[in-house]
Structures are given as structure tokens and as C-alpha cells.
Amino acid sequence: MSLIHLVVLALVQGITEFLPISSSAHLILAPGVLGVTDQGPLIDVMAHAGSLVAVLVYFHRDIAEVTTGKLALLTGKVTPGGRLALLVAISMPPVFIVAGGLYVFDLAGVLRSPAVIAASTLVFALPLWLADKYGPQVKTTETLSYRDAALIGVAQLFALVPGASRSGVTMTAGRALGLKRSESARFSMLMAIPVIAAFGLVSGIQLARSGSAGGAGLTDGLVVAGLSFLAAWLAIAALMKLVDRVGFLPFVLYRLALGGGLVVLLVLEV
Numbered sequence: 001m002s003l004i005h006l007v008v009l010a011l012v013q014g015i016t017e018f019l020p021i022s023s024s025a026h027l028i029l030a031p032g033v034l035g036v037t038d039q040g041p042l043i044d045v046m047a048h049a050g051s052l053v054a055v056l057v058y059f060h061r062d063i064a065e066v067t068t069g070k071l072a073l074l075t076g077k078v079t080p081g082g083r084l085a086l087l088v089a090i091s092m093p094p095v096f097i098v099a100g101g102l103y104v105f106d107l108a109g110v111l112r113s114p115a116v117i118a119a120s121t122l123v124f125a126l127p128l129w130l131a132d133k134y135g136p137q138v139k140t141t142e143t144l145s146y147r148d149a150a151l152i153g154v155a156q157l158f159a160l161v162p163g164a165s166r167s168g169v170t171m172t173a174g175r176a177l178g179l180k181r182s183e184s185a186r187f188s189m190l191m192a193i194p195v196i197a198a199f200g201l202v203s204g205i206q207l208a209r210s211g212s213a214g215g216a217g218l219t220d221g222l223v224v225a226g227l228s229f230l231a232a233w234l235a236i237a238a239l240m241k242l243v244d245r246v247g248f249l250p251f252v253l254y255r256l257a258l259g260g261g262l263v264v265l266l267v268l269e270v
Helices: 001-014 023-034 042-056 059-072 080-091 093-104 114-123 123-135 144-161 164-175 180-212 219-247 251-268
Strands: none
Touching: 001 023, 001 042, 001 114, 001 123, 023 042, 023 180, 023 251, 042 093, 042 180, 042 219, 059 080, 080 123, 080 144, 080 219, 093 144, 114 123, 114 251, 123 164, 144 164, 144 180, 164 180, 180 219
């Protein structure tokens, strides 16, 4: 795979992972746009690894607070960090259970089609706009209830459909439940940590079992990881600084443009 392909794939992964525009949709479509068959399992793993490190670095204070909070939970004391850890943990079971079922029964690939991506990109744009426009901005992660966290976790199930966007559906749910815009984005990104880590673990096991990196070498993987980290960190920083001022409308408009463009391409191919 050429350097330009590696750079584009890394930037696509890094930029889109935490924005509500679906990284999976872009990564599924990218090989076709670049004229390559597939980026290979090693590139997927390293791209997600770079994104994971970016969110860990950006939210290092939250991570430290959660870590100490978990230790305090062992003594029966619920600190703000421990409560945040519980909120994230409560949101995880639905997506892990359903994603595990899709993996075991090898059903995940059924949804990876341009038609599904186009439809979900368009369909999930409207709830994001409605929740952001009409959802109250009264809650923070400190006042988010365990029930709210569970509901956001249920909403995360839609992220298993390529094009829906994991960050998009969780931010939509957060805004609908009254989270402030930046707090909705923050909680969504903290939820991303165990999801990306689980994806990386499963993909890494598959890579080890297959013994094939899809034609990519370790140097290629490190380039992708580094660029993905940089792009993801910049995307997170930009989102957290701008979302309270501009809201989610720019992402809604982007989704509508992307989905509409995909529909046009699908119609032209018929």
C-alpha cells in the first residue's frame, strides 16, 4: 500500500472516530475511493490504536480520576471518579452483548454495504438535529443518572450499523436526556475507550491467528497509528472547543451531504 493511501486512511480514521459522522462508514468506503481492495487487518488495528491513545491522552485527567475512583470503590467509597466509572460501565453491556453475538455468528459483514451506509447516514442525521435543537442543556456527567447512562448504552446499539456513528448516536441520546453539548461529547468519548479497546483486542487476536497483515508491514502500521493519533487528538480538541458554540448542525449537514452523495452514486450504478 502506498504512503498516500496510508496517510489518507489514518487521517480518515483519526478525524471521524470521535465526530458524529461515522468512522466505520468512511473506512468501509475509503478503499473503494482509493482504488485498493482492502487496507488489511494490521492497518485497522493500528489506526484504532492511534485513536485510542489520543482519547486517553486528551482526557488524561478524567482517566486518572476514574482510575483512583475505581480503587476507592473497592473500599466502598463512591467518589466523583468512581461514579463516572460506574456510569461508563453501566452503558457498556448492550453493545458488548449484541456485538459479541454478531461476531460469534459472523453476521457483522451483512450490514457493510453502501446502501446500508447511505440509509443510516441520512436516517440518523435527523435525531441528532432534533435532540440538539430541542434537548435541554441542564445536566453534566456529575448529575447524569445511572438510568440515563443505561439508556445511552442502549442507544449505542445503533452504532453497530455502519453509517449510524457510535459517537453520533451516543451524543444524540445524551442531548435528548438533557446533557449539555460539551458534556454529551465528553461522555461519548469516555464511552469510546472500552469499545475501541475491545475492538482492538478482538482484531489483534484475529490478526495473530491468521498470521497475515494484509500486505502491510510494521512500519506501515506505525505510520498509521501515529497519524491516526494526531488526527484524532486534533478532532477531539476542535469538537470540545467548538460544540458549545456551533452545536451539532454542521455534522448534521455533512451527514446529509454524504448520504445524499452516496444515494446518487448508487442510483448511477444501477
